[in-house]
Amino acid sequence: MSVKVLFVCLGNICRSPTAEGIFQKLVHESGLAKRIQIDSAGTTSWHQGRSPDPRTIAAAKKRDIDLSVLSARQVKRSDFEDFDYILAMDDSNLSDLKILKPEDYSGYLGLFLEFGSQKKYREVPDPYHGGSEGFELVLDLIEDSAAGLLLSIQKNHL
Numbered sequence: 001m002s003v004k005v006l007f008v009c010l011g012n013i014c015r016s017p018t019a020e021g022i023f024q025k026l027v028h029e030s031g032l033a034k035r036i037q038i039d040s041a042g043t044t045s046w047h048q049g050r051s052p053d054p055r056t057i058a059a060a061k062k063r064d065i066d067l068s069v070l071s072a073r074q075v076k077r078s079d080f081e082d083f084d085y086i087l088a089m090d091d092s093n094l095s096d097l098k099i100l101k102p103e104d105y106s107g108y109l110g111l112f113l114e115f116g117s118q119k120k121y122r123e124v125p126d127p128y129h130g131g132s133e134g135f136e137l138v139l140d141l142i143e144d145s146a147a148g149l150l151l152s153i154q155k156n157h158l
């Protein structure tokens, strides 16, 4: 049986596809690709079917991660049947997910950065309206938390 992880942000074109790509790479490098399944979604359908933001693709490419193949989708209620971990990028995403969550959801719903080691940020800041440094920060925060998430999953499930 595999562990299923869903990363969620607002548009599914900046933060959550970055988390999907970074965590996928880490899981692959750890030889766990068959044990951990990964996806991402947005709380909105604003960018449904589109590739990640070109700035997100460019920033990830510099770290050897190809996000160009991903396409945005909106989170749905049945995701709570499919995913063991649903990880929000910020508090606003988390409160939207709590509204959607079935009462009997037995998986883990929380903020992704709770798995990280840094203490300065508890949310991944939305980079959409800012400059390139925002996209680098997104990558740095996500890399840190991805490592912690993998350790936690290995300890608790594998």
Ligand code: 4NP
Residues within 6 Å of the ligand: 009, 010, 011, 012, 013, 014, 015, 016, 046, 126, 127, 128
């Ligand atoms: P994301 O970033 O939630 O990290 O994908 C955003 C993408 C699009 C918009 C806002 C944030 N937007 O306003 O369209």
